[in-house]
Amino acid sequence: MKTPPVIILVEPQLVENIGMTARAMMNTGLCELRLVDPRDPWPLGEVHRQRMAAASSGADEILHNAKIFATLPDAIADLQYIYATTGRTHDMVNRIMTPRAAIPDMIARAGNGEKVGVMFGRERTGLVNDHIVLANAKITIPLNPVFASLNLAQAVLLIGYEWYQAQDATPADYVHLGGSVPATREDYLNFFRRLEAELDAGGFFVSEEMKPSMLRSLQNTLQRAAMTEQEVRTWHGVLTALAAGKRKGSA
Amino acid sequence: MKTPPVIILVEPQLVENIGMTARAMMNTGLCELRLVDPRDPWPLGEVHRQRMAAASSGADEILHNAKIFATLPDAIADLQYIYATTGRTHDMVNRIMTPRAAIPDMIARAGNGEKVGVMFGRERTGLVNDHIVLANAKITIPLNPVFASLNLAQAVLLIGYEWYQAQDATPADYVHLGGSVPATREDYLNFFRRLEAELDAGGFFVSEEMKPSMLRSLQNTLQRAAMTEQEVRTWHGVLTALAAGKRKGSA
Numbered sequence: 386m387k388t389p390p391v392i393i394l395v396e397p398q399l400v401e402n403i404g405m406t407a408r409a410m411m412n413t414g415l416c417e418l419r420l421v422d423p424r425d426p427w428p429l430g431e432v433h434r435q436r437m438a439a440a441s442s443g444a445d446e447i448l449h450n451a452k453i454f455a456t457l458p459d460a461i462a463d464l465q466y467i468y469a470t471t472g473r474t475h476d477m478v479n480r481i482m483t484p485r486a487a488i489p490d491m492i493a494r495a496g497n498g499e500k501v502g503v504m505f506g507r508e509r510t511g512l513v514n515d516h517i518v519l520a521n522a523k524i525t526i527p528l529n530p531v532f533a534s535l536n537l538a539q540a541v542l543l544i545g546y547e548w549y550q551a552q553d554a555t556p557a558d559y560v561h562l563g564g565s566v567p568a569t570r571e572d573y574l575n576f577f578r579r580l581e582a583e584l585d586a587g588g589f590f591v592s593e594e595m596k597p598s599m600l601r602s603l604q605n606t607l608q609r610a611a612m613t614e615q616e617v618r619t620w621h622g623v624l625t626a627l628a629a630g631k632r633k634g635s636a
Numbered sequence: 637m638k639t640p641p642v643i644i645l646v647e648p649q650l651v652e653n654i655g656m657t658a659r660a661m662m663n664t665g666l667c668e669l670r671l672v673d674p675r676d677p678w679p680l681g682e683v684h685r686q687r688m689a690a691a692s693s694g695a696d697e698i699l700h701n702a703k704i705f706a707t708l709p710d711a712i713a714d715l716q717y718i719y720a721t722t723g724r725t726h727d728m729v730n731r732i733m734t735p736r737a738a739i740p741d742m743i744a745r746a747g748n749g750e751k752v753g754v755m756f757g758r759e760r761t762g763l764v765n766d767h768i769v770l771a772n773a774k775i776t777i778p779l780n781p782v783f784a785s786l787n788l789a790q791a792v793l794l795i796g797y798e799w800y801q802a803q804d805a806t807p808a809d810y811v812h813l814g815g816s817v818p819a820t821r822e823d824y825l826n827f828f829r830r831l832e833a834e835l836d837a838g839g840f841f842v843s844e845e846m847k848p849s850m851l852r853s854l855q856n857t858l859q860r861a862a863m864t865e866q867e868v869r870t871w872h873g874v875l876t877a878l879a880a881g882k883r884k885g886s887a
Contacts (some may be wrong), residue, residue, distance in 0.1 A: 411783040428798070442785065478864055479812050483799065486808035523812075526797075527804040532662040534693065539660070539793055546777075548796055549735065555778040557737035561730050613729055 386552050387495035392500035392541060393460055395516055398424045400433045400509045404440025404448070405499045405538030406505075411444035413545025414552075418451040419502075421460045427453045457504070457516055465499040466491075469520035470514050470540055472533050480522040484547040487524045492551060503544055508537055551574075565613035572617045577604055579621065585627050638746035641719075642668045643753060644711055646767055649675045649759045651684045655691025655699070656789030657756075662695035664796025665803075669702040670724035672711045678704045708755075708767055716750040717742075720771035721791055722763050723784050731773040733866075735798040736773045743802060744752050754795055757787055816864035823868045828855055830872065834879050 392415055395405050407418060407424075407542060425433050440449055452600065454460035463468055468487055481488065494501050506512035517523065526543055533567075535543070581600060590596040643666055648654050651674075658669060676684050692699055695866035705711035712718055719738055733741065737764065745752050755771060768774065777794055786794070832851060841847040858871075 405787075408787075412779050412786060416779050420771055442787075463863065474752065474812060476812075476814055477812075478814065478816055478867070480809070481812045482807055482809045483801075490809075525806075527801060527806040528663050529665050529800070535663060536656075536659075536693075539790065542790055542793070543797055546797070549780070550734075550778060553778040555734055555776075558731070558733045558741075561725060561732045561774075562727075562729055563725075563729065616729070 386414060387492050389402070389415045389417070389498075389548060390491055390495070391419060391464060391542075393421060393457075393502050393504045393531060394507075394537070394546075395421045395457055395504055395509040395512060396423065397537065399439040400425055400429065401440040402508060402537045403451075404437040404442075404444075404516060405536075406541045407441040407444035407447040407451075407459045409445050409484050409538050409542035409545055411441075413542065413549040415541075415548065416447060416450075418447050418453060419460045420451055421457050423453065425426055441443060444620050457519060461502055461504070461519060464502040466494050466501045466522075468501070468503045468522050468524045469512050469515065469517045470503060470524045470544065470545070472528070472535075472600040473511065473526060475514055477514065477517065479517070482604070483523050484520055484526055484544055487522070488547045488551045490522075490609075499627070505537060505540055514592075560611055562600045562613065565615055568612045568614050568617045572614055573604070573608065573612070576607075576617050576624075581623055583624055587631065637665060638743050639751075640666045640668070640799060641742055641746070641795075642670060642715060642751070643795075644670045644672060644708075644755045645674075645788070646708055646755055646759075646763060647674065647758040648788065651676055651680065651688040652691040653759060653788045654702075655688040655693075655695075656787075657792045658692040658695035658702075660789050660793035660796055661698050662692075664793065664800040666792075666796045666799065667698060669698050670705060670711045672705050672708050673704055674704065678847050708770060712753055712755070712770060714751060715753040717745050717752045717773075718771040719752070719754045719773050719775045720745075720763050720768045721754060721775045721777070721795065722768065723754050723776060723786075724762065724780070726765055726768060728765065728768065730768070733773055733775050735775055735777055738773070738795075739798045739802045741773075742799070756788060756791055760849055796835045811862055813864065819863045819865050819868045823865060824855070824859065824863070827858075827868050827871060827875075830850055830875060834875055837879075842860040 392410060394403065394406060397420060403423065410416065410418060419449065420427070429437065431532065437448065438445065468482070468491075491501050504512060504516060504525065506516065524538065524544070528537065577600070580603065582589060590599060612620075643657065645654065645657060649672060654674065661667065661669060671678070680688065688699065689696065717775060719733070719742075742752050754775065755763060755767060757767065775795070777791065779786070829852070831854065835841060838852065841850060863871075
């Protein structure tokens with residue numbers, strides 16, 4: 386992973402949101418948190434500290450290392466490219482990116498050794514023009530236009546989520562096998578031969594003409610499931626039990 | 637937008653999480669919420685109802701239309717493809733998808749008229765095997781493996797976020813101009829000619845040899861910013877003011 390962007394919360398009002406932000410950062414591999422003029426003065430009193438810690442669900446490390454600044458320019462002085470998150474269109478001419486487009490830009494900059502940061506405004510009001518003018522670009526998260534207001538920590542989560550996804554190598558879509566072994570073609574063919582014989586014996590096929598397409602359909606279902614060796618064995622057992630039941634029933 | 641997936645919360649414990657789930661759904665264009673055996677019996681008492689409503693930040697419509705079921709099979713009986721969200725690898729052989737891979741699959745099914753749903757387990761414990769066996773596939777969100785536990789509503793948000801992004805046409809990266817008009821090449825060239833003349837007069841260029849590359853560098857900065865007509869006019873004013881100041885200073 387490249388060095389993650391610094392997360393800057395401007396004038397956060399609720400210690401719960403600071404805690405939940407730390408949790409979202411830890412979930413998504415972000416680590417450096419800076420707070421600008423938080424409503425409750427730091428170091429926090431015991432009650433506030435506990436409320437923040439509860440909301441963080443154990444992301445203590447990030448809270449412990451969080452840095453507090455009196456002003457936004459102080460908080461971002463060392464950064465080389467800054468993104469301002471906002472849901473609003475301001476009257477300034479600005480580069481505006483979706484999170485999905487901003488992340489490759491961030492990764493390229495981080496790979497270049499640039500120190501980048503993402504600013505988030507205070508609850509309800511968000512970032513104002515005086516904050517946004519300190520950024521190089523804006524990030525706006527595409528959301529339902531009639532209900533676009535996100536909780537502060539959820540906005541951080543979505544940025545972190547995109548950051549993590551862009552660098553994660555989890556297979557997009559696969560079958561988890563655990564210790565199981567996928568069935569071979571021979572396993573399938575043996576099973577289909579037995580299935581056909583048992584169905585023939587049971588009078589399943591109404592006509593010789595229809596038989597091939599009916600068999601293909603049955604094969605198709607089981608092949609689409611991509612069975613394991615163990616599953617094929619279990620279905621052999623199912624065949625045996627059904628055939629035995631039928632013989633008992635007809636005896 | 638295609639018909640969104642139904643969101644199913646299995647045994648949710650906290651009314652705040654139900655409210656925040658409704659908010660996340662509304663943010664991301666999801667609309668149908670089903671609750672299986674919630675801890676607090678429905679209809680909720682006044683205190684619980686108010687706590688849920690506060691957490692939903694106005695997503696009343698979704699809460700009002702939420703349906704309550706006694707069992708999971710009842711809640712999903714009409715669905716045709718079901719995804720189970722889980723952070724854990726169970727011992728079952730299962731198709732596992734990232735949210736980003738699951739969404740195109742959902743959209744294709746929805747486009748096909750299939751009714752699809754996504755199940756979320758209760759806080760702390762998540763979905764167990766008896767729930768997961770009722771799904772066609774699992775969704776696992778790639779997250780920091782040593783800190784992967786998400787709040788319930790945040791898990792819903794990430795699925796909804798991917799759903800919304802996949803169907804949203806917001807430009808990924810553009811310059812917001814408001815009412816402004818981008819400068820033409822002539823605007824740039826006129827400005828650069830004046831800049832060169834004023835810098836010549838001010839003795840800026842140390843040598844004729846270096847002049848072309850110094851000019852290119854200045855041009856490059858301003859062109860990279862993709863200026864508007866108004867910005868070019870403003871920079872003309874800056875030139876005039878600076879040159880006037882110099883003349884006054886040297887008078």
